[in-house]
Amino acid sequence: MKDLADLALDCLDVPGVDYGDIRIVEQMRENIATRNGVVEALASSQSLGFGIRVLYQGCWGFAASNDLSRKKIKEIAQKAIKIAQASSMVNGEKVILTKAPTVKDGRYETPIKKNPFAINLKEKIKLLLDADKTMRKVEKITVAQAFFQAFQENKVFASTEGNRFKQTIITTGAGIQALATDGKDAQIRSYPNSFRGQFRTAGFESVEGLDLVSHAPQIAEEAVALLTAKQCPQGEFDVILDGPQLALQVHESCGHPVELDRVLGYEASFAGTSFMTLDQLGKLKYGSKIVNITADADTPGGLGTFGFDDEGIPGQRTPIIKNGIHVGYLTSRETSFVLNQKSNGTMRADSWLVSPLIRMTNINLEAGEWDLDDLIADTKNGILMSVNKSWSIDDKRINFQFGCEVGWEIKNGKRDRMFKNPTYTGITPKFWQSCDAICNKKYWQVWGTPNCGKGEPMQRMYVGHGTAPARFRKVKVGLWK
C-alpha cells in the first residue's frame, strides 16, 4: 500500500497543487438479522478502494476508484487535479488550510478483546435466535427481530505534506426489537436502543455484555403492554429522558449545529445550516449552567472514537458547551481558518468513495450529580421517556420534535402508569436552558448512533454520544397527530 500511496503523491507533485492526500481503505462488514425465527440476513461484504483529494490553487477536487492498479492510481490522481481545476473556473474565496501537526508514522487500532469476525457464525446466530424465540413466547408479539453487525475498516493515509498514518477501526453492535399488534394498534420496544441496538468501537465482548436473551421477555411484555396503555397526554410536563433518547437529542440539537461547515453554509441546500452562528461563539447561552458538552474522539468504546481523522489530525477532546455557554465548534483544516484556530480533527469520510466532511466524533453530555431514583422522587408531575422512535428537527436545528417508544408517568415522585406514543417538542436553547438535573457517572454511557446522515452523496457516519438521564422542566408533550 505504501508504494501505491507514494505513486499517488508523486502524481500530485505538479505546479499549482497546494495540497493532496490519498486514503486507501478496506472495509468489511458482517450482518446478521433474524425475524420470527428465520435468519433473514446473513451477509458478509468487502470493499476496497482509494480516494485522492487535491487542493489546486485554492480549489478542491476529489476522485475515487475501486481499481488499485498503478495505471488507475495515476489516472485518478490526474482526474482529481482536473476536477480541482474545474472548481477554480468559478470565482470565489480560495481555500487556505490551517497547519496540521506532524504525523510521520501514525498508528491506531481499536482496542478489542474478542474479534467479532472470528466468533463462530453459528454461535452468533444462536444468540440472536434465542433472543428472538424468547420474545415470541409472549402472546401478541407478531414480529420479533434480533440484529448483529461487525465492521472493520483498515485505512492508509498519506499527504503531500509528509503526514502518514495507518488506522484500524472495529465496531460491533447488536440489539433486539419486539412488535406487538392486536388488529387495531402496533407498538414496538427495542433493547438496548432502537436503530438495531447498541454499537461501540469494541469487540464481541460488547455484545456479550448486552445479555440480549435476559432482556427479551421484558421488552416483549412492554411492547404488549403498550397496546392497552393510555395515550400520552398533551400539555406541559417535566420530562426525564433516558440515556438512549438523550443521546439522539444531543446528536440533533447540539452535534449537528456545531459542525462548522454547516455554520458556513456548505450544507445549506441539503442538510441545512445552524442557529449557532459565528457571532454567537462565546456568547450564546445554549443551556443551563449544568450543561457541559464535549466533542471527544478519545472516549473509550465510543462509536466516534478514532486515532486520526481523514486529514491526519489526531483525535482529540474539545469543549463545545461549557457551563451552558457555546464555546466551540467541530472543525477541519479548511474551516478552522475562519476561527484563527487549528483543526480539532473531525473530518471523516464514510468510505474511500467520498471526500471527508466535518462529522461528529463522540458528542458527550458530561455527567451530573443526581441518582436516578432521587431525580424521580424529586419530580412531582412528569414523564420519563425511553428509547427513540422518531426524530425531526428544522434546517437550522432550532425546532425539534421527538417520539419515544415508551413513557412512564411520574406522579408525586413515583414512577406510575405507562404511556404509549410519547412525544415532546421544543426550541433548542430554551430546552437546554430548562435542564436542571443530570444523573451521575453511574448512569453515564456512550451510545452509538450508526446512521448519521450528511452530505451529497449521502454519507452514513458512525458517531457516539455519552449521556446519563436528565430532567427538563416544562416541556411541551403529547403532539402526535
Add this chain to the structure above:
Amino acid sequence: MLGKNKIRKIINQALSFSSVDQTEIVVIAYSSGLTRFAENRIHQNMAQENINISVRAVLNKKIGVAKTNKKDKRSLKEVVRRAEEIAKNQKPDEYFLTLPEPKKTSSVDAYREATAFFGPLKRAKIVNQIINRVEKENLRAFGALETGVTEYAVANSLGVFLYHPATTAEISLVAKDKQENSGFGNQISLDINELNIEKVTQTAVKKAILSKNPVEIKLGRYSVILEEQPVNEILSYLAYLALGARAFHEDRSFLSGQLGKKVAGENITLWDDGLDPVCLPMPFDLEGVPKKKTMIIEKGILKEIVYDHYDALKYGKKPTGHGLSAPNTLGALAGHLHLATGKYTKKELIKRLDKGLLISKLWYINAHHHKELNLTGLTRDGTFLIESGRIKAAVKNLRFTQSIPQALFQVTEIARKAKLEKSWFGGNLVPALKIKSWNFTSTSKL
C-alpha cells in the same frame, strides 16, 4: 462504463464457481460526478467509480450472501466461496421456495450518452451560469449538480440474465438573501440536456425574493397547496411504511386488511410503473423479477400492494417486481409511483384558494406512529400565506404533525401537470395537491 458483454462475462465466471443448489449474482457498476456549491463558489467537486457484486447462495433452503467490489477471477471465486460458506452455517428458511425463474422482461431505454460522460468542466460551466444569475439579484447560490451512469445486472443459476444501464442528471438549488430568506428549485432527469437550468434558477430566485420579511402565523389547521417536492416526500413515506407486502401482512400498515376498501378520496389514484420511460425507469427488480404496473389505489379504493419474490411466495401472491437486493430485511418497496393528475394549473390552485399556505419544500419528515402514519416535519425554502387567491406574505418555517390517512381523504384539487421527483430508487411522478386541512403545530423560531 463496463457494458453488457463485460458484465455478462463477470456473472458467468462467478456462476461457474458455484457449487450449491441455486446462485444469484447482482452487479451494480457505477460512475458519477458531483459538484456542490455554496456562497457562490464550488466547495466540493468529485468523481467516483465502483462496482458492487453480490452473491446469494442457496443450499437446502439455507441462504448466504457475500459482496465484493472486485471483479477479477480470484475475487469472484472467493466471494462465491464466502457466500456458500455462510449458507452452510445458516438455518433453513422454510418460507424460501426458489430464486425467480426467467420471465419475459420488457426493455426500456434509460441511458443517455451525454449524461454518462458529462465531465467536471461542463458541470462547472453550469454552476457558473447559476451563480451569475443568482448574484444579479443580490442573492447567494447553494446547491449541487450530479450526473452519473449506473449499470444494473441480475442473473441466477436458473437462467435469469437481465441488464439495464441508466443515467441520471440532477440539479438542486437554494437561493438566499442576506437575511437567510430562501427559495428552492430542483429537477431530475435521465438526460442532462433535459435539465432546464434557467427555469430551476428562476424558481429558486423568485421564491427567495418572495420569502423576504416572513411573518409568524397563528398555529392550527390550514388549507395547503403542497408543491411536488412535499407531495413526493409524503408518498415516499407511504411507500416505505405502508405500501409494501411485509408491512401489510404483519399488520404494521394502515392499509392492512383494507384491500377493496376505501382508503382515500375518490380523486386519489396511485400506481407504480417502473416501465414508464419518463420516471427513471427500471424494467426489473434486484431479484430479477420483471416490474409490472401495479395499481395500488384506484379512485380511493385499495386495489393492490407491492410484493417482492420472497413475500409473494410466502403469502401465495405473484411478485410485482419490487424486490431489493439480498439480504432484504425491509421487503418490497415501490420506487416509481404515479399520482393521477387533476385539472388545474398551479397558478389556478393558488387563485382558487381563499386562505391557506403554499408549501414549496418539506424537510426532515418522520413517523410518530408507523401504522397510523402520523408524520411530523417542517417547511423550508419557501412557505407562503395565500389570501384571496394571491400570495400575501412569506411565512416563517412551520412544523406540521399530521395523519396521512386523514389527508388522503382531504385532497380537494390536483394540479394537471406532474413533475418527476427522486424516489427511494428511480423517480416518482407527482402533481401538486390542495389539501383541505393540514395541522401546523409549531413555528421554527428562537
